[in-house]
Amino acid sequence: MKKLISIILCVVMCAALFCGCSRTISVSAVKNDTPKSDTGKTGKTSSGSQGGGSSLFGGKHANGKSGAMVSTEAEGLPMMYAQYDSFIEYPEDFNTEEYDAVDEKGFTSTLVMPLSTFSADVDTASYANLRRMIKDGYGIDDIPSGAVRIEEMVNYFKYDYPAPEDGEVFGVTAQIAPCPWNEDTLLLVLGMQTKAVEYESTPASNLVFLVDVSGSMSDPSKLQLLQESFAVLLNGLGEKDTVSIVTYASGEKIIIEGVNATRKDDILKAINSLVASGSTNGQKGLQTAYEVAERHFIKGGNNRIIMASDGDLNVGITSTSELHDYVSEKAKTGVYLSVLGFGYGNYKDNKMETLADNGNGNYHYIDCIDEAEKVFSEDLTATMVTAADDVKFQIEFNPYYISAYRQVGYENRELQAEDFENDQKDAGEVGAGHSVTVLYELVPADSEAEAPSVPELKFQDPQLTEFAKDSGIWLNVAVRYKNPGESESVLREYPVTEECRTDEPSEDWRFAAAVAQFGLILKQSEYKGDASLEDLFGTVFSLANGDKYRTELAGLIEQLM
Numbered sequence: 001m002k003k004l005i006s007i008i009l010c011v012v013m014c015a016a017l018f019c020g021c022s023r024t025i026s027v028s029a030v031k032n033d034t035p036k037s038d039t040g041k042t043g044k045t046s047s048g049s050q051g052g053g054s055s056l057f058g059g060k061h062a063n064g065k066s067g068a069m070v071s072t073e074a075e076g077l078p079m080m081y082a083q084y085d086s087f088i089e090y091p092e093d094f095n096t097e098e099y100d101a102v103d104e105k106g107f108t109s110t111l112v113m114p115l116s117t118f119s120a121d122v123d124t125a126s127y128a129n130l131r132r133m134i135k136d137g138y139g140i141d142d143i144p145s146g147a148v149r150i151e152e153m154v155n156y157f158k159y160d161y162p163a164p165e166d167g168e169v170f171g172v173t174a175q176i177a178p179c180p181w182n183e184d185t186l187l188l189v190l191g192m193q194t195k196a197v198e199y200e201s202t203p204a205s206n207l208v209f210l211v212d213v214s215g216s217m218s219d220p221s222k223l224q225l226l227q228e229s230f231a232v233l234l235n236g237l238g239e240k241d242t243v244s245i246v247t248y249a250s251g252e253k254i255i256i257e258g259v260n261a262t263r264k265d266d267i268l269k270a271i272n273s274l275v276a277s278g279s280t281n282g283q284k285g286l287q288t289a290y291e292v293a294e295r296h297f298i299k300g301g302n303n304r305i306i307m308a309s310d311g312d313l314n315v316g317i318t319s320t321s322e323l324h325d326y327v328s329e330k331a332k333t334g335v336y337l338s339v340l341g342f343g344y345g346n347y348k349d350n351k352m353e354t355l356a357d358n359g360n361g362n363y364h365y366i367d368c369i370d371e372a373e374k375v376f377s378e379d380l381t382a383t384m385v386t387a388a389d390d391v392k393f394q395i396e397f398n399p400y401y402i403s404a405y406r407q408v409g410y411e412n413r414e415l416q417a418e419d420f421e422n423d424q425k426d427a428g429e430v431g432a433g434h435s436v437t438v439l440y441e442l443v444p445a446d447s448e449a450e451a452p453s454v455p456e457l458k459f460q461d462p463q464l465t466e467f468a469k470d471s472g473i474w475l476n477v478a479v480r481y482k483n484p485g486e487s488e489s490v491l492r493e494y495p496v497t498e499e500c501r502t503d504e505p506s507e508d509w510r511f512a513a514a515v516a517q518f519g520l521i522l523k524q525s526e527y528k529g530d531a532s533l534e535d536l537f538g539t540v541f542s543l544a545n546g547d548k549y550r551t552e553l554a555g556l557i558e559q560l561m
Contacts, residue, residue, distance in 0.1 A: 020554045046437035055391060099146030100320075100350040104525055107406045108400040109452040111462050117420050119413040119427035120192075121390035122382075122434045123356065125341055125349070125365035126152035126374075130522065132367040143522055147349065150409030154437045154535045156210075156439075157549060159508040161193035169194060169388050169481060174496045176474065177505035179441055180513050180539075181520065181529035184449035188440040188496070189509045194387040196433030202385045204240040205302040206262075209271070210289040212309035214249040214280035222343040223276050226308045230271050230370035231339065233306075236380045237261035242338065245270055249278035256295045268554045282490070283311040287325070300342065302385055302486065304336040309357065311341060311348030320354045325503050327359040328426065334485065336429070340375075341365040351411075360389065360429055374549075380456065382431035386488025389472040390479035390489065394420040395439065400464050401474045401498070404443040404451040406527065407477065408516050420480060423489050430481075437512050441527070472497045511543045511550065518557060533561045 068451035082503050099446055108116075126149035133143055164171040171193040202516040209230060217223045237243070247253050256270050261411040289305045313323075327337055337359025341352045356363035362383065364375045375383050392415060397405050430436060443451045477494040505513075520528035537557045544550040 021377045042499045049304060059520055079532050084089040095345060097144070097347045098350045099144050100353070101146050101432065102411045102523075104148065104523065104527070105407050105411060105414075106527075107404040107441075107452055109404050109454050109456045110397040110402050110450070114399065115211060115417045115418050116393075116397070116398050116407055117209075117396045117415045117441075118393055118404065118407070118410045119415055120430050120436050121151050121410060121413050121428050122155055122430055122436060123152050123353070123363040124156040125363045127156040127438050128367050128371050129341070129347075129349065131552075131556060132365070134559055136344075140522060140560060146487055148519055148523045149412070150516050150523075151413070151438075152409075153519050154409065154439065154512050154515045155435070156513065157553075158192055158547075159193075159435050159437065159512065161191040161411075161508070163193060164195050168492070169483075169490075170479060170492065172477065172494045173499045174477070174494075175505050175509045176496070177503060177509060179529075180510075181517055182441065182449075183530075184443070186442040186444060186507075187411065187513055188438075188475075188502075189505070189512050190438040190440075190496075191508065191512075192430075192436040192438075192479070194430055194432055197381055197385070199236060199381045199385070200238065202381060202432070204242075204298050205237065205261075205304065205384060206298045207237070207241050207302075208244045208289045208293045208297045208305045209276060210285055210305050210307040211245065211247045211271075212249070212280060212282070212285070213247045213274050213275050213276050213278075214312070216280065216310055216312045216346055217343070218276040219343055223274060223309055225366060225369065225372075226340070226342055226393065227271050227274065228369050229366050229376065230308070231268060232372045233376035233380075234261065234264055234267055234271075236377060238284065241351055243267055244296065246285060246289045246292060247274060248281055248288075249276075250281060251278075252281065252288045253287065256290060257292055280309075280312055280314050282323075283326070285410050286330075290330050290333065290355040294333060297334070299476040302336075302480075304338060304361065304384065305336060305359075306338050308340040308342060310343040310346060311350075311352040312346045313348070313351060315386065320350055321350060323354050324358050324491075327355055331360045331418070331426065332356065337361040337382070339363045357412075357428070358426065360426070362429070362431070364395070379433070382433040385432045386429045386484045387432040387434065388430045389484055390423070390425075391430050391436075391481040391487075392425075392427045394478040395440070395477045397442075397477070398468050398471075398474055398476075399445065400468045401445055402442050403445045403447070406441045408439040408441060409519070410438070412467070413536060420478070423482070423487065424488065438517050439512065471495075472499075474498060474500070485545075507543055507545075510539065514539045514543065516551070518553070533557055537561060 003472065005499065118268045126147060129147060130153070132141065133147070160175050162171040173191045174188065176186050176188045179185040212227065234243070239262050242258050243261050244256040244259070247255060256267065259267060293303055293305055331337070337355060338361035339352050339356040341347065341349065341364070353363055366372050366375070394417070413428070415425065443449050473495045475496045477496060479492045480489045482489050514536055517531045519529050519535060521536070537554060540550065540557060541554040544554055
């Protein structure tokens with residue numbers, strides 16, 4: 001009899017637990033035992049304070065609780081207003097975050113491979129996500145190496161690069177100076193800058209907000225912060241712009257379609273009405289969002305889906321390879337796909353990056369309302385308006401001056417040499433007013449540093465040309481890009497001569513080098529050399545010059561010391 005009672009009690013408790021959780025999230029909390037390249041090591045959870053402050057759309061109840069979205073009646077709205085009543089309490093060691101492993105590049109002999117070819121990348125998600133981790137108490141040993149993408153860290157910050165000359169898309173600057181973390185090498189910092197324009201003077205925008213409202217979005221750091229972020233974006237739009245909202249969870253729904261952006265109150269009410277529940281069928285949402293975007297397509301305009309999610313897709317297309325194939329094909333429609341990441345614990349960075357990289361858009365991680373202000377207010381034009389499509393770089397190093405090189409970052413943006421001239425090969429977009437910073441660690445030909453050995457060849461005998469010896473050119477930077485809406489690329493070339501070599505580099509060079517150095521430390525890179533947090537803190541703090549983002553970086557470094 002006691003055994004029967006125990007069984008009945010067990011069944012009742014399980015049923016109660018199931019009913020209590022199924023309305024908000026469909027995955028169970030699990031202990032993190034996966035390799036560090038795929039998820040966080042310790043499973044630390046966010047404090048939830050990053051999106052703090054008063055909410056544009058309500059906030060905490062009088063009882064002090066906040067969390068899962070539950071509906072209440074709201075007169076005159078397309079859906080019901082959402083309010084926070086309670087949310088799932090994850091175990092302390094909950095962590096199913098996913099990051100693609102990154103194979104760090106070593107040194108390459110210029111005699112064996114003089115060409116380095118890669119796609120542009122102006123995403124900033126990695127830096128904002130790392131900031132969230134550090135503020136939430138992660139130590140260096142806790143941070144998954146796959147979360148550290150040095151190019152996104154460096155490109156998060158603004159630099160004083162020269163604007164492009166008339167008729168040009170890019171302004172280019174290059175400096176070569178002693179490498180801060182390796183006394184035997186030099187560091188090349190290459191800066192590319194597009195022309196900044198006022199958003200009011202840009203073509204009209206056809207925007208589709210694609211919002212994940214599945215149960216995993218119920219935490220305030222997700223849906224509530226998402227709502228506040230879209231309010232910031234909406235504030236910058238004008239009469240020339242149209243807005244649609246598509247949601248997805250177990251299914252998909254069009255909330256509003258083709259509404260003029262001046263109807264801000266109506267759009268805000270629609271955004272604020274969203275409720276989180278159900279599974280995550282991202283495929284259905286993407287299909288509907290592309291259909292809506294194509295129905296309202298503006299020829300010569302900015303046609304863009306802005307997808308907001310934690311990336312935890314669990315119905316329909318769920319693998320990164322399937323997502324890659326789907327959005328790569330849809331990118332041919334001329335509709336850009338930009339991605340905003342939210343939340344922690346179950347965050348799927350690998351899927352979010354795949355969507356943005358192959359959907360011809362950019363990728364940002366929103367950890368607080370200040371980051372939303374940066375992306376959608378301070379950098380509105382750079383985020384929303386494309387200056388150049390399919391931007392590729394091909395660097396040719398001169399072995400007479402450089403015996404070996406190592407690119408710092410851009411590991412997942414590497415292309416084959418033959419891809420450079422192939423206009424069918426997709427690459428990154430660069431927005432109006434964006435800067436792109438590229439770093440290479442160089443081994444000079446006269447250095448005592450050990451360079452990769454060159455194998456003996458039976459059928460070739462590489463010989464330097466007289467031009468290589470006499471030109472004074474250390475390397476040549478070739479850039480290919482397409483003007484928005486065009487299918488044929490434009491080629492520009494920029495030689496970097498020995499005049500770019502200096503022992504007194506600019507503040508921009510020093511700051512970009514410091515950010516890269518921080519990335520090497522976080523990755524626990526075998527190439528970090530003499531880099532230390534203590535030295536780095538002093539350098540970054542001295543270069544902040546009142547810039548709040550640079551000052552914040554100094555604070556993050558100090559927190560890890």
